[in-house]
Amino acid sequence: MDGVEGERKPARERILDTAAELFYREGIRAVGIDTIIARSGVAKMSLYRNFASKDDLVCAYLERSMVQHAAWWDRVTARHPGDPRTQMKALFTALGHWIDHPKFQGCPFTTAAAELRDPANPARALALAHKRMVRDRLHAMAVAAGADDPDRLCGQLQLLMEGAYAAGRALDLGPGNEAVASAAAALIDGACAEK
Amino acid sequence: MDGVEGERKPARERILDTAAELFYREGIRAVGIDTIIARSGVAKMSLYRNFASKDDLVCAYLERSMVQHAAWWDRVTARHPGDPRTQMKALFTALGHWIDHPKFQGCPFTTAAAELRDPANPARALALAHKRMVRDRLHAMAVAAGADDPDRLCGQLQLLMEGAYAAGRALDLGPGNEAVASAAAALIDGACAEK
DNA sequence: TCTTGATGATACAGACCTGTCTCTTGATTG
DNA sequence: CAATCAAGAGACAGGTCTGTATCATCAAGA
Numbered sequence: 001m002d003g004v005e006g007e008r009k010p011a012r013e014r015i016l017d018t019a020a021e022l023f024y025r026e027g028i029r030a031v032g033i034d035t036i037i038a039r040s041g042v043a044k045m046s047l048y049r050n051f052a053s054k055d056d057l058v059c060a061y062l063e064r065s066m067v068q069h070a071a072w073w074d075r076v077t078a079r080h081p082g083d084p085r086t087q088m089k090a091l092f093t094a095l096g097h098w099i100d101h102p103k104f105q106g107c108p109f110t111t112a113a114a115e116l117r118d119p120a121n122p123a124r125a126l127a128l129a130h131k132r133m134v135r136d137r138l139h140a141m142a143v144a145a146g147a148d149d150p151d152r153l154c155g156q157l158q159l160l161m162e163g164a165y166a167a168g169r170a171l172d173l174g175p176g177n178e179a180v181a182s183a184a185a186a187l188i189d190g191a192c193a194e195k
Numbered sequence: 196m197d198g199v200e201g202e203r204k205p206a207r208e209r210i211l212d213t214a215a216e217l218f219y220r221e222g223i224r225a226v227g228i229d230t231i232i233a234r235s236g237v238a239k240m241s242l243y244r245n246f247a248s249k250d251d252l253v254c255a256y257l258e259r260s261m262v263q264h265a266a267w268w269d270r271v272t273a274r275h276p277g278d279p280r281t282q283m284k285a286l287f288t289a290l291g292h293w294i295d296h297p298k299f300q301g302c303p304f305t306t307a308a309a310e311l312r313d314p315a316n317p318a319r320a321l322a323l324a325h326k327r328m329v330r331d332r333l334h335a336m337a338v339a340a341g342a343d344d345p346d347r348l349c350g351q352l353q354l355l356m357e358g359a360y361a362a363g364r365a366l367d368l369g370p371g372n373e374a375v376a377s378a379a380a381a382l383i384d385g386a387c388a389e390k
Numbered sequence: 391t392c393t394t395g396a397t398g399a400t401a402c403a404g405a406c407c408t409g410t411c412t413c414t415t416g417a418t419t420g
Numbered sequence: 421c422a423a424t425c426a427a428g429a430g431a432c433a434g435g436t437c438t439g440t441a442t443c444a445t446c447a448a449g450a
Contacts, residue, residue, distance in 0.1 A: 027312050034406090166305055241396085241397060249439090
């Protein structure tokens with residue numbers, strides 16, 4: 001309970017930490033239960049006592065990623081309170097930096113959806129739900145920023161966001177850093193022109 | 196002996212047709228050799244006589260997709276000879292329409308790269324080579340269109356292109372059709388304005 | 391007719407994956 | 421000390437996957 005520094009984390013957390021890192025870096029289908037077991041130093045039964053199945057573990061990984069993503073979003077926008085236009089630009093600038101990070105491997109939700117095509121897969125449903133949430137938050141910001149056509153700007157920005165995730169290290173393209181921020185600024189300024 | 200008269204549908208072609216459809220629709224890792232065999236009505240040994248391995252079949256699928264993509268690109272740009280600016284816009288308008296097609300399932304190369312993370316995988320190398328080729332063609336068009344900063348415009352457009360592929364049916368987002376064309380037009384006009 | 395080559399059908403080997411079961415260890419608590 | 425319970429270790433079952441080997445079929449041509 002008291003989470004002392006020297007103490008080992010509970011099995012469930014070690015499993016989830018390891019699974020998250022491996023799923024993100026190597027892909028969900030490419031990482032087997034046995035690998036997660038070995039890397040987290042946990043018995044197989046400890047995994048299946050904490051998670052009903054691999055699918056369940058994947059869902060836990062995505063749910064935790066959603067929480068982390070929301071925290072990142074809030075952190076960035078909180079730096080420009082009451083200024084949605086600058087908030088939007090700041091999100092894309094931050095995204096451009098994240099793309100250049102050595103650990104960047106694309107969007108975990110987009111990747112999960114690409115790997116898990118079955119519409120009935122609960123992890124896929126989570127990934128789609130996350131994208132809808134992002135869309136809603138972008139739309140609200142576009143409205144708050146006074147865009148002439150918030151739907152259009154929101155759609156354009158989400159295209160750009162997905163493109164930034166796809167074109168990063170995952171595809172070994174050149175530095176997307178500058179292009180992300182500049183494209184977002186061009187679209188935002190174009191859509192919020194004074195009239 | 197060598198006289199390759201075109202027989203109606205050699206086994207090799209039936210296999211490649213079936214594999215391409217299944218790989219694209221359901222994913223590469225999700226489709227097994229046995230499924231391809233059953234769906235194309237071919238013996239397993241006929242597959243392995245024509246393709247050294249599943250990896251080899253995946254490469255053949257991607258290589259054929261590259262040819263088809265290049266043909267599509269040429270078809271669209273040929274409608275506006277000598278007008279690179281309109282050519283670029285036409286490419287994104289066409290892309291917006293393709294996204295709404297019922298069979299659209301994202302970019303086959305991006306998906307392949309997402310599924311096959313091993314840097315040594317030859318199919319992954321093909322996917323990355325394709326993206327570089329697209330980048331080069333876009334860059335040449337940006338130069339020809341007289342963009343102030345061709346590198347920047349090229350980067351922005353490729354971000355947008357990847358975003359359009361990712362945000363289509365694969366992620367169940369709203370109609371990207373209009374957003375794709377309008378965002379491209381905004382970026383292109385913005386980059387070629389002062390001249 | 392006999393040969394030859396391509397293809398279909400099927401069994402099988404070996405590897406890997408998920409998920410279950412049993413046995414043991416070690417820490418906490420009465 | 422004794423009881424209890426979470427967790428480690430590892431065997432195992434049942435399935436799927438890739439790739440190989442064997443045998444049967446069928447058509448074309450000398």
